[in-house]
Amino acid sequence: MSATTLDPLREAVPRLIDHPQLHGRQLDSLSEMIAKTRKFARESIRPRALELDRIADIDPGHFPWDLAAEGAKLGLLNLITPRPSGGDVDYFCLRASLLAEEIAAGCAGMATLFGAHALGLTPLVVGGPAFWDGVMKDVAASKDDVRPTIMACAITEPTAGTDVEHHELVRTAKLVSRAVKVEGGYRISGVKHFISNGNVARWITVIMPEDPKNPYETTLGFLVGNDSPGFSVTKVEHKMGQRSSPAAELTFDDVFVPNDRVIGRPGDGTPMVAGVLAGSRPVVGGIATGIARGAYERLLDWLENDPAAAGLLDRQQVQISLAKMYEAIHVSRQAYLDAATEFDAVSLGKLFGNSLVKAFGRMPSAVRTNALAHRRLNSDLSRRLLMQVVNREVGDDLLTQSLAMSSLAKARGGDTAMWVTGLALEIAGLECGSLRPELEKCMRDAKLCQIYEGTNQLNRLEVFEGLVAGQSMHVLGDAVAGMSTSNGSTPKGAVV
Ligand SMILES: Cc1cc2nc3c(=O)[nH]c(=O)nc-3n(C[C@H](O)[C@H](O)[C@H](O)COP(=O)(O)OP(=O)(O)OC[C@H]3O[C@@H](n4cnc5c(N)ncnc54)[C@H](O)[C@@H]3O)c2cc1C
Numbered sequence: 001m002s003a004t005t006l007d008p009l010r011e012a013v014p015r016l017i018d019h020p021q022l023h024g025r026q027l028d029s030l031s032e033m034i035a036k037t038r039k040f041a042r043e044s045i046r047p048r049a050l051e052l053d054r055i056a057d058i059d060p061g062h063f064p065w066d067l068a069a070e071g072a073k074l075g076l077l078n079l080i081t082p083r084p085s086g087g088d089v090d091y092f093c094l095r096a097s098l099l100a101e102e103i104a105a106g107c108a109g110m111a112t113l114f115g116a117h118a119l120g121l122t123p124l125v126v127g128g129p130a131f132w133d134g135v136m137k138d139v140a141a142s143k144d145d146v147r148p149t150i151m152a153c154a155i156t157e158p159t160a161g162t163d164v165e166h167h168e169l170v171r172t173a174k175l176v177s178r179a180v181k182v183e184g185g186y187r188i189s190g191v192k193h194f195i196s197n198g199n200v201a202r203w204i205t206v207i208m209p210e211d212p213k214n215p216y217e218t219t220l221g222f223l224v225g226n227d228s229p230g231f232s233v234t235k236v237e238h239k240m241g242q243r244s245s246p247a248a249e250l251t252f253d254d255v256f257v258p259n260d261r262v263i264g265r266p267g268d269g270t271p272m273v274a275g276v277l278a279g280s281r282p283v284v285g286g287i288a289t290g291i292a293r294g295a296y297e298r299l300l301d302w303l304e305n306d307p308a309a310a311g312l313l314d315r316q317q318v319q320i321s322l323a324k325m326y327e328a329i330h331v332s333r334q335a336y337l338d339a340a341t342e343f344d345a346v347s348l349g350k351l352f353g354n355s356l357v358k359a360f361g362r363m364p365s366a367v368r369t370n371a372l373a374h375r376r377l378n379s380d381l382s383r384r385l386l387m388q389v390v391n392r393e394v395g396d397d398l399l400t401q402s403l404a405m406s407s408l409a410k411a412r413g414g415d416t417a418m419w420v421t422g423l424a425l426e427i428a429g430l431e432c433g434s435l436r437p438e439l440e441k442c443m444r445d446a447k448l449c450q451i452y453e454g455t456n457q458l459n460r461l462e463v464f465e466g467l468v469a470g471q472s473m474h475v476l477g478d479a480v481a482g483m484s485t486s487n488g489s490t491p492k493g494a495v496v
Pocket of ligand 1: 155156162193247451453456
């Protein structure tokens with residue numbers, strides 16, 4: 001018996017209610033998207049989850065193109081694409097997080113595959129309207145392709161992981177990569193590792209400093225095609241869990257990046273990473289909640305239907321354990337829903353409702369794709385204007401709180417996924433037949449949720465700073481102050 005036969009009232013699925021940020025048509029369209037994605041996860045992903053896990057154990061670079069294509073048709077590769085690029089961005093963090101839960105309940109690796117793609121797009125989204133054409137449009141247009149255009153985001157280096165994901169620790173990060181300004185663009189060199197989708201991505205957004213000894217002041221973003229001379233995939237990782245999403249080491253050997261693919265100015269990288277993580281950590285909370293829910297649903301099915309489990313469900317100890325699992329799943333979900341709603345309603349997501357940003361978005365594509373217009377949109381003046389919008393509409397304090405809420409959701413989710421999958425295995429024991437490999441996979445998948453997008457330790461530091469101590473990151477404050485100077489020096493830290 002499969003989880004699809006569970007009584008809907010007893011499934012540990014989200015119950016969406018009308019609330020001020022989400023109502024009427026928005027709620028209807030979100031519910032419809034969730035239903036479609038749940039069907040995709042249950043009918044297409046879950047039956048293949050173990051097979052994909054085994055294939056990737058032998059061939060770690062394996063990429064399930066057919067499932068990626070099926071998901072693309074549903075819109076899962078366009079979750080954060082702005083409207084002018086062919087997307088449908090309203091409440092995008094909330095929607096991406098809820099859909100991540102659905103996919104992860106079937107197979108967490110597949111949820112990471114779609115999530116890492118969205119992570120690759122995010123620097124382009126926060127890069128401003130100058131980046132909402134070209135590659136972003138190609139990605140949106142590839143949704144019906146047999147091999148849709150896949151993205152990746154490369155921040156981590158072999159010597160720098162946790163530190164490059166924190167706005168203060170980054171100051172002392174031991175980065176090795178370097179971007180050198182040259183005529184017409186930059187030349188970038190270095191190694192990025194553990195990059196999800198890295199071996200199959202057509203485009204990679206790369207975060208790199210001009211001066212590796214001074215990353216806080218000099219980091220910026222680059223959009224690199226996988227056909228660029230000097231780019232190579234030098235290793236594919238042998239993963240413990242979430243294997244249907246490959247992770248690779250990428251080497252950039254003096255890769256030329258033209259000016260129109262340079263995202264931001266030196267110093268923009270740190271707030272850009274903070275903005276990306278504020279939006280992506282609730283999605284990890286969703287993935288983690290989905291893993292826990294998948295383990296719970298599989299266990300409940302087995303307890304109710306497998307003769308080997310006869311009598312177990314009548315034991316109070318098992319009943320209490322199931323109730324605690326349900327409780328933990330519910331709390332994790334509330335944590336990511338809160339964080340995602342905050343991101344969409346009062347933090348960076350809100351910018352898409354700003355009239356200036358909308359006006360940029362409404363410009364005809366032909367105007368935006370024009371080289372001169374692109375230069376103007378990506379000019380210091382446009383960036384200052386947008387930065388002022390970010391500062392007025394969001395500001396440092398809200399951004400800090402939103403990042404901390406996202407960290408809370410991510411850390412809570414990761415720990416819940418580990419705890420629920422462990423308990424499910426304990427209850428099922430050794431003699432649970434075909435359930436055992438499924439639960440084992442859920443537990444291996446869960447571990448990654450405590451590591452990527454910043455380890456849970458780092459995320460709890462963010463919770464301490466933003467929510468317990470109430471400290472502000474002051475990233476935007478510095479940036480705005482830097483912009484108001486007329487000495488022409490490069491402003492420090494601009495989000496868009
Ligand atoms: C499968 C996988 C996929 C990934 N995908 C991507 C991707 O697509 N793109 C990308 O850029 N990165 C990716 N990552 C990288 C991921 O974000 C990093 O692994 C993570 O940030 C941790 O960095 P690290 O591995 O260097 O660990 P380290 O930073 O070396 O940390 C090791 C340990 O020390 C602890 N620690 C470190 N500093 C502190 C501190 N100041 N205070 C307290 N404890 C501390 C950590 O919590 C951890 O327990 C991926 C990683 C994995 C494993």
